[in-house]
Amino acid sequence: xxxxxxxxxxxxxxxxxxxxxxxxxxxxxxxxxxxxxxxxxxxxxxxxxxxxxxxxxxxxxxxxxxxxxxxxxxxxxxxxxxxxxxxxxxxxxxxxxxxxxxxxxxxxxxxxxxxxxxxxxxxxxxxxxxxxxxxxxxxxxxxxxxxxxxxxxxxxxxxxxxxxxxxxxx
Numbered sequence: 693x694x695x696x697x698x699x700x701x702x703x704x705x706x707x708x709x710x711x712x713x714x715x716x717x718x719x720x721x722x723x724x725x726x727x728x729x730x731x732x733x734x735x736x737x738x739x740x741x742x743x744x745x746x747x748x749x750x751x752x753x754x755x756x757x758x759x760x761x762x763x764x765x766x767x768x769x770x771x772x773x774x775x776x777x778x779x780x781x782x783x784x785x786x787x788x789x790x791x792x793x794x795x796x797x798x799x800x801x802x803x804x805x806x807x808x809x810x811x812x813x814x815x816x817x818x819x820x821x822x823x824x825x826x827x828x829x830x831x832x833x834x835x836x837x838x839x840x841x842x843x844x845x846x847x848x849x850x851x852x853x854x855x856x857x858x859x860x861x862x
Contacts, residue, residue, distance in 0.1 A: 693748075694723045702832040703775035704764050705756070707794040712764035713756040713855075715775055715832055717804070722749040754789045754802050754832060756855045763859065777834045786833060790853035791842045799842035802853055803833040 698719045705713045759767070768774065777800070786803035793799050837845075846852060 694721075696721045696723075701767075701772050702754075703773050704759065704767055705775040705777070705794075705800075705834065706764075708798050710758075710795045710798070711761065712759040713794070714759050714764075714767065714772070715834075716755040716757065717830060717832055718751075718753050718755060719830075720749065720751040724748050752789070752804065752830070754792075754804075754853050756792055756853055758855075758857050758859045760859045760861065775832070775834055777836055779836055781835060788850070789832075790851040791837075791845050792834075792853040792855070793839070793842060797839060799837050799839045801835045801837050801842070801845070803835065804830040805833055806830050 696719070700717050700719075702715045702717050705715050707713065786805045789802040789804050791799060792802055
């Protein structure tokens, strides 16, 4: 079995009333190796016939970690960007992840979008089905929604984003 766990900081979200949150994307993937590969009894197939199979387990949660103003400044000074928040629905190929309640009067729908740069250097949204798209990163897209809509989404079964609301202080 092959286990791959990636934690990547995506951006810093600045909310209206509740300060800053570090937005993390976590990807956990477990793939089975073929029995022939594990036992070594059969020769490996030629490279051109090797296909990448869907993983046995693929989990991609988004985590929000509360930051102090100082922590947010330090992260931003060292290359972590502020999140871009959209006011309207996102690209049609975006995969809905979760709903984030930033406070009593602020909520966001969180989406993942696979993007890569085309020959002209412009970001192009990719199909999010598992495949052999290489090391293209999934971009986190935040869409501001009303708290009423967020509650309605959760009632319909939408997942709430994982949140650590107490900042880690040294």
